[in-house]
Amino acid sequence: MLTIYGVYRSRALRPLWLLAEAGVPFTHVPVIQAYRLPDPKAPGAPLNTATPEFLALNPIGQIPALRDGPLLLTESLAICLHIARKFGGALGPASDDEASLMENWALLAATAIEPAAIEVLSVYRDKQQDTPTGQGVLKIAAERLKRPVNRLEAHLQGRDWLLDRFSVADIMVEECLRYAQAYGPLLANHPNVARWMAACQARPAFRDVWARRNAEPE
Numbered sequence: 001m002l003t004i005y006g007v008y009r010s011r012a013l014r015p016l017w018l019l020a021e022a023g024v025p026f027t028h029v030p031v032i033q034a035y036r037l038p039d040p041k042a043p044g045a046p047l048n049t050a051t052p053e054f055l056a057l058n059p060i061g062q063i064p065a066l067r068d069g070p071l072l073l074t075e076s077l078a079i080c081l082h083i084a085r086k087f088g089g090a091l092g093p094a095s096d097d098e099a100s101l102m103e104n105w106a107l108l109a110a111t112a113i114e115p116a117a118i119e120v121l122s123v124y125r126d127k128q129q130d131t132p133t134g135q136g137v138l139k140i141a142a143e144r145l146k147r148p149v150n151r152l153e154a155h156l157q158g159r160d161w162l163l164d165r166f167s168v169a170d171i172m173v174e175e176c177l178r179y180a181q182a183y184g185p186l187l188a189n190h191p192n193v194a195r196w197m198a199a200c201q202a203r204p205a206f207r208d209v210w211a212r213r214n215a216e217p218e
């Protein structure tokens with residue numbers, strides 16, 4: 001049985017969405033980020049990323065983590081690729097070339113999209129979007145996102161999904177770009193990307209994990 005460590009309000013949402021799409025049974029251990037707790041080391045504090053027993057599992061102290069028998073993975077996109085390849089059916093690769101394509105999308109998401117998208121998210125989370133500093137950060141992040149988003153826009157012309165069907169590639173890229181979604185101007189001139197994101201987020205499995213995420217305390 002697979003075990004996923006990490007609350008829904010985290011990058012664990014990526015493999016949790018994929019598992020919901022695939023209908024794979026798993027055990028969920030809702031480890032929470034230590035920084036979200038007033039005192040993560042207090043007696044009775046929920047299992048968190050600073051709890052010794054979690055650090056023994058993942059010494060970097062971050063979620064998600066996946067245990068699959070003797071295998072332990074601690075990077076959300078590697079976890080997604082593993083689940084898709086081993087249990088995902090059509091969500092995963094049908095050939096070595098498709099596996100490479102999915103890895104290509106994962107690396108684009110992790111390197112060209114996520115870092116700038118996280119900056120956008122931080123501005124909105126800290127309610128700084130209307131301040132000069134927040135505006136400055138948004139402008140720089142949007143500039144950094146321009147090339148990957150243009151690349152997605154061109155790729156999605158005449159296509160519903162990144163590959164010839166919905167797959168783990170869509171989950172990984174959408175989930176990284178979602179962090180920047182609050183910044184309207186980013187997608188305003190990218191109708192293909194906007195349509196694709198809406199289609200991803202309309203999927204029943206996404207709606208299910210999103211509802212579970214929203215049921216967790218902020």
Ligand SMILES: N[C@@H](CCC(=O)N[C@@H](CS)C(=O)NCC(=O)O)C(=O)O
Nearest residue numbers: 010011033049062063064074075076
């Ligand atoms: N590259 C890692 C990043 C993991 C990460 O930053 N996780 C956050 C939650 S979304 C976390 O555990 N933060 C707690 C901390 O860094 O102390 C991945 O994609 O899995």
